[in-house]
Amino acid sequence: MNEIWTWKYPSDSPALRYRWLVPGALVVAALALVGWAILGSASGRSTSIRYLLVMALMLLALAIMAEIDSRRALSTSISVDRGGQLTFSSGGDTTSFSLAEASEPSFRMRSHSVRFVSRWSLETLTPQGPWHREIMTVAGYSNLDENEIRGIESEIQRLHRRFAHQGQTDPTSMTADPHDGETPAMAVETVERAAVASTAAGSDSSFVWVTPEIPTAQRNRRRVRLGFGLAALAVAVLAAASSWKDGPGAVALSMFVPVLLLLIGLGLDRMYVVGRGFRLTADRTGVQARKRSKVLLDTPRDRISSVTVSTTSGAVYASGIWTKTTVWWLKVGTTDGETEEVALPTNGWGLKFGIDDAVEIETRLKQVLDL
Secondary structure (H helix, E strand, C coil), X not given: CCEEEEEEXXXXXXXXXXXCHHHHHHHHHHHHHHHHHHHHHHHCCHHHHHHHHHHHHHHHHHHHHHHHHHHHHHCCEEEEECCCEEEEEECCEEEEEEHHHCCCCEEEEECCCCCCCCXXXXXXXXXXXXXXXXXXXXXXXXXXXXXXXXXXXHHHHHHHHHHCCHHHCCHHHHCCCCCCCCXXXXXXXXXXXXXXXXXXXHCCCEXXXXXXXXXXXXXXXXXXXHHHHHHHHHHHHHHHHHHHHHCHHHHHHCCHHHHHHHHHHHHHHHHCCCCCCXXXXXXXXXXXXXXXXXXXXXXXXXXXXXEEEEEEEEEEEECCEEEEXXXXXXXXXXXXXXXXXXXXXXXXXXXXXXXXXXXXXXXXXXXXXXX
């Protein structure tokens, strides 16, 4: 075995006591609905039968998803080998990164739009970009206890400090098993202090982030402009030709539809402007967020105690329809106990934003601000 540290999902976790509770309840409810549908069939109520069967299928699908989550959670393992390579394995999916080249890993529980239940996520920033992996929930809802998570995090961060900048120390001290008693405590402490100092000294002094676009955003925008422009021109020519004999007044009136098409195209084109112009900057003096010339956030470094990127979900009522919205926020904690926050623009057409972006922003801000 080349691993110097390994963690596997604990078989005695309190969450396992209720593993079958939710899936079992969903299956029982689905069977009850099927039975109800069978009884309804005998009475000739065909409409209610279709509704009950659809509900039963939805409940069975939820039960299957909960069981898949449970199996992936129970198969989760994290290990670190003697070369400083951290490996995360879950449900047959295995990925790894070098602790020496990554930022300090940490566990976060982020909420985002594609999940009903937040999950613990191990996150870091590698030379290849943001890296994160989730520890699945048991029965689709039950997470590991926070004390368990913080214990794993503490051990991974300790190993990260040991392997970071290992070229400055004796390689044999870096590859020794931390539990075999062969590495002197004083040497380990010296290595960790050197790694922390080097990491702080080597971090970039500034960070700039602008709203990311999908690669085809501008191409799609040009297609919208061209499509509606050509459609409006074609309709205008046909309308003018058909009403030409009735005089200039009739031709002018026939331009209503082409103008309407142009206005619709203009409205869709403006959707590609939403969210643009945002700029987030950070350096040793503090962090600032601007939307074009408007300053949205400006906090000096000596007032900043923490930075986080998370989401809030809510419902918006418009035109008689409730729509669920999820907004990513940058929250800056200050030394006086207040929280200054700014919404990150993520909902415009052609924009992209996900947990990788959140990991990168939060990690880089902490590096630049030495948090």
